[in-house]
Amino acid sequence: MKSSPHSQQATSLLAQWQETFSLALFDQLTPELQEGFQETSDTACKQRFAIYQNNIFYSLATALGDLYPVVKNLVGDDFFTGTAGVYFRQYPPQKAAMVFLGENFADFLRTFEHTQKMSYLADIAELELARHRSYHAADKDPLVAEVIAHMAPELLASSSVELHPSLHYVSSSDPIFSIWQNNQEDIHNKQDESQQESQQKTITLGEPQQVLVVRPIYTVCMYHIEKSVYDFIQHLHHRDTIANAIENTLKDHLEFDVGQSIQFILQTQLITHINQTVDD
Amino acid sequence: MLKNILDTMKKDTLHGVGIGLKAQHYDDILATKPPLDWLEIHPENYMGAGGLPHKYLREICEHYPLSMHGVGLSLGSADGVSDEHLTALTTVVKRYQPAQVSEHLSWSHWNQHFLNDLLPLPYNQESLQIVVSNVHKVQDALQQAIYIENPSAYLGFHQSDMSETDFLHALVKQTNCGLLLDINNVYVSANNQHYSPKEYLDHYPLHAVGEIHLAGHASEVIDNDVVLIDDHGSPVIDDVWALFSYALQKMTDNNLLSPPTLIEWDTDIPELSVLVNEADKARKIQKITTQNPVKGKDNYRGTSE
Numbered sequence: 087m088k089s090s091p092h093s094q095q096a097t098s099l100l101a102q103w104q105e106t107f108s109l110a111l112f113d114q115l116t117p118e119l120q121e122g123f124q125e126t127s128d129t130a131c132k133q134r135f136a137i138y139q140n141n142i143f144y145s146l147a148t149a150l151g152d153l154y155p156v157v158k159n160l161v162g163d164d165f166f167t168g169t170a171g172v173y174f175r176q177y178p179p180q181k182a183a184m185v186f187l188g189e190n191f192a193d194f195l196r197t198f199e200h201t202q203k204m205s206y207l208a209d210i211a212e213l214e215l216a217r218h219r220s221y222h223a224a225d226k227d228p229l230v231a232e233v234i235a236h237m238a239p240e241l242l243a244s245s246s247v248e249l250h251p252s253l254h255y256v257s258s259s260d261p262i263f264s265i266w267q268n269n270q271e272d273i274h275n276k277q278d279e280s281q282q283e284s285q286q287k288t289i290t291l292g293e294p295q296q297v298l299v300v301r302p303i304y305t306v307c308m309y310h311i312e313k314s315v316y317d318f319i320q321h322l323h324h325r326d327t328i329a330n331a332i333e334n335t336l337k338d339h340l341e342f343d344v345g346q347s348i349q350f351i352l353q354t355q356l357i358t359h360i361n362q363t364v365d366d
Numbered sequence: 367m368l369k370n371i372l373d374t375m376k377k378d379t380l381h382g383v384g385i386g387l388k389a390q391h392y393d394d395i396l397a398t399k400p401p402l403d404w405l406e407i408h409p410e411n412y413m414g415a416g417g418l419p420h421k422y423l424r425e426i427c428e429h430y431p432l433s434m435h436g437v438g439l440s441l442g443s444a445d446g447v448s449d450e451h452l453t454a455l456t457t458v459v460k461r462y463q464p465a466q467v468s469e470h471l472s473w474s475h476w477n478q479h480f481l482n483d484l485l486p487l488p489y490n491q492e493s494l495q496i497v498v499s500n501v502h503k504v505q506d507a508l509q510q511a512i513y514i515e516n517p518s519a520y521l522g523f524h525q526s527d528m529s530e531t532d533f534l535h536a537l538v539k540q541t542n543c544g545l546l547l548d549i550n551n552v553y554v555s556a557n558n559q560h561y562s563p564k565e566y567l568d569h570y571p572l573h574a575v576g577e578i579h580l581a582g583h584a585s586e587v588i589d590n591d592v593v594l595i596d597d598h599g600s601p602v603i604d605d606v607w608a609l610f611s612y613a614l615q616k617m618t619d620n621n622l623l624s625p626p627t628l629i630e631w632d633t634d635i636p637e638l639s640v641l642v643n644e645a646d647k648a649r650k651i652q653k654i655t656t657q658n659p660v661k662g663k664d665n666y667r668g669t670s671e
Contacts, residue, residue, distance in 0.1 A: 098492060099492055099525070100444040100492050100496055101445060101476075103525065104443065104444055104473060104476045105476055105477065107476075108477070111481060121524075122523050123521050123522070123523065123524070124521070124522035124523060124524060125521065127589050130588055130589040130591065131521075133588040133593075134520045134521050134558075134588060134593060135520075135521065137520045137595060138483055138520065141483045142482055142483045145482050145483070146482055178479035179479065179480040179481075179482060180478060180479070180480065181450070181451070181480060182437070182438025182439075182448065182451050182474065182475065182480045182482075183410040183411075183413040183451070183454065184410065184411070186413075221414075221417050221418070222414025222415060222416070222417050222419075223415055223416060223417065225415075225416035225420070225421075251416075252417075301417065304418045
């Protein structure tokens, strides 16, 4: 945690004291701060101050672990707690609501020296953040598939679509969907140790995977998708017309299966609105 | 002013005993509709745009009056209340129209860094003016009076030149805010700073109390001294129940209504029935201390000016 240029109000005694107090919470109790404590013994001052330090780090590390259960499972509880400590010193939370906590954790993991050997870890964090954001995203009713089924094909082709506000996608050069799935069993087995039989799939690192996350109603759904479908959905998200999105996708992916992809988009309830463009 | 009063009257008025609403109890509450008079949430947990938390809260609000108890405003911060957080709070308050909104006499941010704890303040004229200014800002934004809770403290400061109760008297006078009396915090702070919790209550501005909190706490020994930790992770202890009775008796003696009371439990959360039983216990004490209601009672129902 770093000090920054003082604001207009920061010249007050309370502001100076809160600055000293905050910096000490992230570091250690200073003699200057301790002088103001009514407790007389050095041990009492240090240990009572530590109650605040422990409360803050325990609650932040717990909240971060709840947000990133797979990252936590991959690195182990103790390592995760240590990592959280370094992370919060480097990036103190910017918002009071825990729902916004840990938004740059993936960026931190990309540069954190002790996790460099786990190349996929930051992408797993990105996927878990996508799930979290999807869970808390605005509600919107998906478009009923019949509406699209009854549209004239030419009109549909010239229309653009609005996709669900809970939609997120993550692309990785590692098999993040498989890694995420394999860890679910491990996380749940921690709670129910009677289930020892492993259903885990073999993971080949370096195999790229794209994941789509969406919550059409209240359950967060996750799909492992082909790169072509991933690109197609990105084109749609950027408000290309359906015809242009197909054309742009086919440029890069000759194997792109249009019918199957549209069916996938309807089944997963990604579309919330169709913007029909009227030709002159 | 008149509009504010009318708006306040339109809302449900809290009475009796409620519990803090926890996500793990959503389904159980909707399935069993336990005999609770109201429920309290931390608005910060509903600052996301949508999804299941809001779905559950909407349904639960159809059956129970709601109170919002904030933890993120940082009313004691010298660098002021965060505009972004206040806007988010205003949005949640407008969305659910809670019967009342409360916050803490504490600070949790400095230089836009949120420390996720309710940190104690030194009590003096400077800190008073900062809290007064922050409370005014919040009440103006929410267009209603808020209720301020006394904190639990593990440290006292030489920078303080007034007592917590004098500070609260002045705060109420200058902002017309209400108070949330946390009996467990009184007990914890009194033990940790070596004063009498009853004497604290004797000096406390009881006329301004619009809500009471009860909770459990933990303890540890530091330097041969028992230090109590406000962890909300166990039943209310007998001494705190006794202090609750003492506070209610004083209010009854002073012709004040018994305020709506909350059972808080935030760590190691047990099954719903445990909280419902704690609420029953609180309700029985409320009934015993208010057996002979006196006419003309009026507990605090403030509105911002």
